[in-house]
Amino acid sequence: MPKPISRLSQWVCDKALPFWQTRGRDAVFGGVHERLHWDGSPDLASPKRVRVQARQIYCYAHATDLGWFDGIGFAGATLDWLLDKAGSAGRRPGFAHLLHPDGDIADPLHDTYDHAFILLALAWYAKASGDAQARGLIGATLAFLDERMLCPDGSYREGLPPSLPRRQNPHMHLFEAMLALHETIAYPGALERAGRLRAMLTERFLQPAPVLREFFDDTWQPAANGMGRIVEPGHQAEWCWLLRRYERAAGLLPDDLPSALIDAAETTADPATGFLIDEAFVDGTPSRTSRRLWPQTEWAKAWLSEFRIGRKGAQAKAKHALNQLSAFYLGQPLPGGWIDQMDENGRPMVDTIPASTLYHIFGAAVEADAALQHEASREG
Secondary structure (H helix, E strand, O other), rough: OOOOOOHHHHHHHHHHHHHHHHHEEEOOOOOOOOOOOOOOEEEOOOOOEHHHHHHHHHHHHHHHHHOOOOHHHHHHHHHHHHHHHHHOOOOOOOOOEEEEEOOOEEEOOHHHHHHHHHHHHHHHHHHHHHHHHHHHHHHHHHHHHHHHHHHOOOOOOOHHHHHOEEEEEEHHHHHHHHHHHHHHOOOHHHHHHHHHHHHHHHHEEOOOOOOEEEOOOOOOOOOOHHHHHEEEEHHHHHHHHHHHHHHHHHHHOOOOOOHHHHHHHHHHOOOOOOOOOOOEEEEEEEEOEEEEEEHHHHHHHHHHHHHHHHOHHHHHHHHHHHHHHHOOOOOOOOOOOOOOOOOOOOOOOOOOOEEHHHHHHHHHHHHHHHHHHHHHHHHO
């Protein structure tokens, strides 16, 4: 099996994936636990978000496809449980939003963000397993989105029932899912769908570029009551990484927009560590100086993608981000765990380890290895 080559990917394979396959699995009711306590025991009272089940399926299917870890059985069992508990068997199409710990439906909302991660999971599971049923599920999920979630202007509702505010975030993850469908199994029309979602970024979410607003009203104007002024630097970094992936997939030359987005994300970063803060306003004023783990993985992924296009200084930026991620967040309080959020002084703000963050860490590990492979091929 091919070996992971970056320090981060080695940690993911040696520590994180085995840990979450054992400690994170719900051996009583099935599926995966939403989060663990700092001693490694599961939070048995916490509901199970469907997106978290899908994220774990994605991680273990992708890791299997890379040859990093034999996780396809775990991914398949989790997928079967998800389909049985949250899927459409005997019910209306689509997936429920939230499950009780025993798997009963706690919230029947059909959430667009959740469905984006279901598509991401199915793409990689279809590739890693060769399961034809997974491909059929992709088609059914896309049909549900098109028939029930798609708006006349080409955007997607927040969910069923519809709600406000409208957000850029579900569209960003649908963009990611379409890229995955194209990259894994060359799903028909996936790249074209991705192109339409990219156009939404430039036409609606950037007001003005590179200001990536988060919340909108039904006419795609910034939401009222101050919400329309909110910017999340982590999402600016994440769009940078995704846009570079789209350029490679579509055979396009590198554009200036991704670089502008990661540069904008760093304008409010902590000057001492470089860490991205959780939230700012459009004028650059920090609004939440706490630091979730996931924006730091997107910070690293953005600079790794900039390095791959040859941007000057990007390699050093990427190395710094990866080193900071490992030094401050990972392997604590348990070898396969992490600190999920810190305050501006570096003190932990949480006492649980959410399973959802594995998706972000795993993605950074994949990008780190891809960048090293790219560098080796260029030098060779």
